[in-house]
Amino acid sequence: MAKTKFEYVRKFETDDTCLRNCWIVVRLDGRNFHKFAEDHKFKKPNDDRAIHLMTRCAQAVMECLEDIVVAYGQSDEYSFVFKKESNWFKRRASKFMTHVASHFSSSYVFYWKDYFHDQELLYPPGFDGRVILYPSDQNLRDYLSWRQADCHVNNLYNTVFWNLVLKGGLTNTQAEERLRGTLSSDKNEILFSEFSINYNNEPLMYRKGTVLVWTKEVETRTKNAKGSGEEKGNDIVVEKSVKKATPLHCDLIGDKFWEEHPDILMDH
Numbered sequence: 001m002a003k004t005k006f007e008y009v010r011k012f013e014t015d016d017t018c019l020r021n022c023w024i025v026v027r028l029d030g031r032n033f034h035k036f037a038e039d040h041k042f043k044k045p046n047d048d049r050a051i052h053l054m055t056r057c058a059q060a061v062m063e064c065l066e067d068i069v070v071a072y073g074q075s076d077e078y079s080f081v082f083k084k085e086s087n088w089f090k091r092r093a094s095k096f097m098t099h100v101a102s103h104f105s106s107s108y109v110f111y112w113k114d115y116f117h118d119q120e121l122l123y124p125p126g127f128d129g130r131v132i133l134y135p136s137d138q139n140l141r142d143y144l145s146w147r148q149a150d151c152h153v154n155n156l157y158n159t160v161f162w163n164l165v166l167k168g169g170l171t172n173t174q175a176e177e178r179l180r181g182t183l184s185s186d187k188n189e190i191l192f193s194e195f196s197i198n199y200n201n202e203p204l205m206y207r208k209g210t211v212l213v214w215t216k217e218v219e220t221r222t223k224n225a226k227g228s229g230e231e232k233g234n235d236i237v238v239e240k241s242v243k244k245a246t247p248l249h250c251d252l253i254g255d256k257f258w259e260e261h262p263d264i265l266m267d268h
């Protein structure tokens with residue numbers, strides 16, 4: 001097709017190709033979820049419906065988009081790790097970021113009613129996205145460790161805070177003051193001595209967040225045989241191996257997880 005005089009405007013598009021050989025991480029975070037959680041009456045400090053919905057959306061992203069090797073989520077955020085060798089959309093950062101953010105957001109609305117049966121979705125939620133490149137496996141592991149450590153610190157704080165408020169009768173300001181300057185050990189002690197809660201027995205999903213890894217499952221289906229042999233006209237069982245994004249609530253910081261899932265860091 002002949003070029004028009006308008007074609008030059010294309011040159012204003014900047015190059016955002018992700019550097020080769022690097023892990024590409026897309027992290028999404030819910031926009032203003034402090035308010036969104038209040039408005040939709042999320043349970044404090046953790047709402048299972050909200051967590052399961054986030055994970056359902058992340059599974060949709062992993063299963064519909066290409067080249068994601070692992071994902072990690074906590075609170076209102078999810079990180080998706082694309083394989084180093086990915087050439088999806090010629091490694092253009094904006095394509096990765098916008099496809100992940102839009103597929104996740106539309107899934108959040110699409111699957112809402114499957115998790116929030118008695119709570120109507122009051123307005124459309126939004127998620128911001130960023131792309132971060134990690135040149136080494138250690139950098140990638142440290143990134144995921146950082147997010148999981150963040151989950152732990154926030155969850156411990158929120159667990160004590162909401163116990164002080166909801167069971168201890170403190171106001172939000174009083175609870176904040178009580179916790180100012182306290183160490184992890186102090187928070188564990190408050191939970192134990194005042195509320196008989198051993199923090200280590202709190203659900204792993206709250207303490208560790210959610211890791212999504214690929215697993216292979218065998219799906220069986222009955223099919224009507226169309227061939228000409230003996231089986232013609234009879235139902236036959238066909239087995240198909242399918243990849244599923246499976247949630248785990250485990251430690252990512254130590255070596256154990258990485259030893260059990262060597263395929264994640266392997267060249268793909």
Ligand code: DGT
Pocket residue numbers: 029030031032033034035037042043044045046047048050051075076
């Ligand atoms: P942003 O990200 O700058 O637009 O602002 P926010 O308000 O989304 O702040 P952020 O992302 O730092 O914090 C996440 C908020 O989401 C935090 O206020 C608590 C809320 N949230 C996340 N999960 C739950 C939950 O399971 N239950 C409750 N009650 N709140 C939750």
Ligand code: MG
Pocket residue numbers: none
């Ligand atoms: Mg924020």
Ligand code: MG
Pocket residue numbers: 029030031032033034076
């Ligand atoms: Mg947020």
Ligand code: MG
Pocket residue numbers: 029030075076077
């Ligand atoms: Mg957040």
Ligand code: MG
Pocket residue numbers: none
């Ligand atoms: Mg198009």
